[in-house]
Amino acid sequence: MINPNWLQSFCTLVEVGHFTRTAERLHMTQSGVSQQVRKLEEQLGCALLVRQGKRFTLTDAGERLYREGRQLVLALGNLEQRVAADPACEGLVRVMSPGSVGLKLYRRLLALQRRHPALVIDYRFAPNADVERAVAVGGVDIGFMTARASQADVSIEPVAKEPLLLVTPAAVVEPDWETLSRLGFIDHPDGAHHAGLLLGANYAEFEHVQQLEKAGFSNQINLILEPVSLGLGFTVLPAHAVEAFDHPSRVRVHPLAHPVTETLYLAAHRRKAMLNRVATVVAEALKHL
Structure with missing residues (x-):
C-alpha cells in the first residue's frame, strides 16, 4: 500500500x-x-x-x-x-484571487482575524487560471475569479460586479483617442484583456492594444498606477485596484459613455463540503464586494 x-x-x-x-x-x-x-x-x-x-x-x-x-x-x-471538529471561527482558511479584489478584501479579512485570533487567513494573489487550478486540486479553500471556470471540479457562483476604469495622469481632462495614443499604455498582466473590453466599447479607433505605444509594465497590482501618476502613460484597471491607490489626487478616472464591468465569481471545489470557518470568511468577504 x-x-x-x-x-x-x-x-x-x-x-x-x-x-x-x-x-x-x-x-x-x-x-x-x-x-x-x-x-x-x-x-x-x-x-x-x-x-x-x-x-x-x-x-x-x-x-x-x-x-x-x-x-x-x-x-x-x-x-x-x-x-474533526468544525468551529466557525478557528483554523486555517486559504483564499486566492486576482490582485484587484485581493486589495479590496485582504485588509477586511485581517480585521476578521483580529476579532477571532484563532482564525488564520492565508491569502494569495494570482491570475484567474492559477486560482481555478488551486481550487480544483484542493490547494485553497475558496477562490475569487473574474472568469468562468473551465474545470469540472470547480463550481462558481456570481457574487459581484467590478467596473473597469480608464485612468490617466491627473492633468488629462479629455481622454480622446489622440490623447491616449500620445500618452501610451501602461501594461499589466491583464492589460490587453481589460483594454480590449473597455476601450473596444468606447473608442471606434480601437482594434487591439498593440495599436498603442507601450509606455511601461508592472505585474504588481499596487504599483501599476505609479507610472500613470507620474505622467508616463494611461491604463485600464478594475475599480478595486484604483480605489486602493495611495495617491488618488495624482491620477484621474474618466467616466465613459459605455461602462464595462467584470463579473466576480466565488469558486469552490464541487465535491468538497464548505467548512464552517470557510463559510465565515465567505460571509465577511461578501459584505465588502
Missing part, C-alpha cells in the same frame, strides 16, 4: 512545481521531500520525475500517479475534515 504521506508530498510537489517551495508548504526539508518521492519510486519500481536541479518534469508514470493520487489525497483530506 502506498504511504499516504509520501503520496501527499508527491502531489503537492506536482502542484507547486518546485522542491524548495514544496518543502516550505509542507513544513519539511527539501531533502525530506526528495526522500519521500524516491521511496515512492522505489516502491512502484519506476521513475516518477525527470529532475532538473530543483525543478522537474513528470514521466508518464508520474502523470498517471498524480491523476489517481490527488483524488485519494483529496478524499483523505475530506475524511479528516468530516470527523
Whole structure:
C-alpha cells in the first residue's frame, strides 16, 4: 500500500512545481521531500520525475500517479475534515484571487482575524487560471475569479460586479483617442484583456492594444498606477485596484459613455463540503464586494 504521506508530498510537489517551495508548504526539508518521492519510486519500481536541479518534469508514470493520487489525497483530506471538529471561527482558511479584489478584501479579512485570533487567513494573489487550478486540486479553500471556470471540479457562483476604469495622469481632462495614443499604455498582466473590453466599447479607433505605444509594465497590482501618476502613460484597471491607490489626487478616472464591468465569481471545489470557518470568511468577504 502506498504511504499516504509520501503520496501527499508527491502531489503537492506536482502542484507547486518546485522542491524548495514544496518543502516550505509542507513544513519539511527539501531533502525530506526528495526522500519521500524516491521511496515512492522505489516502491512502484519506476521513475516518477525527470529532475532538473530543483525543478522537474513528470514521466508518464508520474502523470498517471498524480491523476489517481490527488483524488485519494483529496478524499483523505475530506475524511479528516468530516470527523474533526468544525468551529466557525478557528483554523486555517486559504483564499486566492486576482490582485484587484485581493486589495479590496485582504485588509477586511485581517480585521476578521483580529476579532477571532484563532482564525488564520492565508491569502494569495494570482491570475484567474492559477486560482481555478488551486481550487480544483484542493490547494485553497475558496477562490475569487473574474472568469468562468473551465474545470469540472470547480463550481462558481456570481457574487459581484467590478467596473473597469480608464485612468490617466491627473492633468488629462479629455481622454480622446489622440490623447491616449500620445500618452501610451501602461501594461499589466491583464492589460490587453481589460483594454480590449473597455476601450473596444468606447473608442471606434480601437482594434487591439498593440495599436498603442507601450509606455511601461508592472505585474504588481499596487504599483501599476505609479507610472500613470507620474505622467508616463494611461491604463485600464478594475475599480478595486484604483480605489486602493495611495495617491488618488495624482491620477484621474474618466467616466465613459459605455461602462464595462467584470463579473466576480466565488469558486469552490464541487465535491468538497464548505467548512464552517470557510463559510465565515465567505460571509465577511461578501459584505465588502
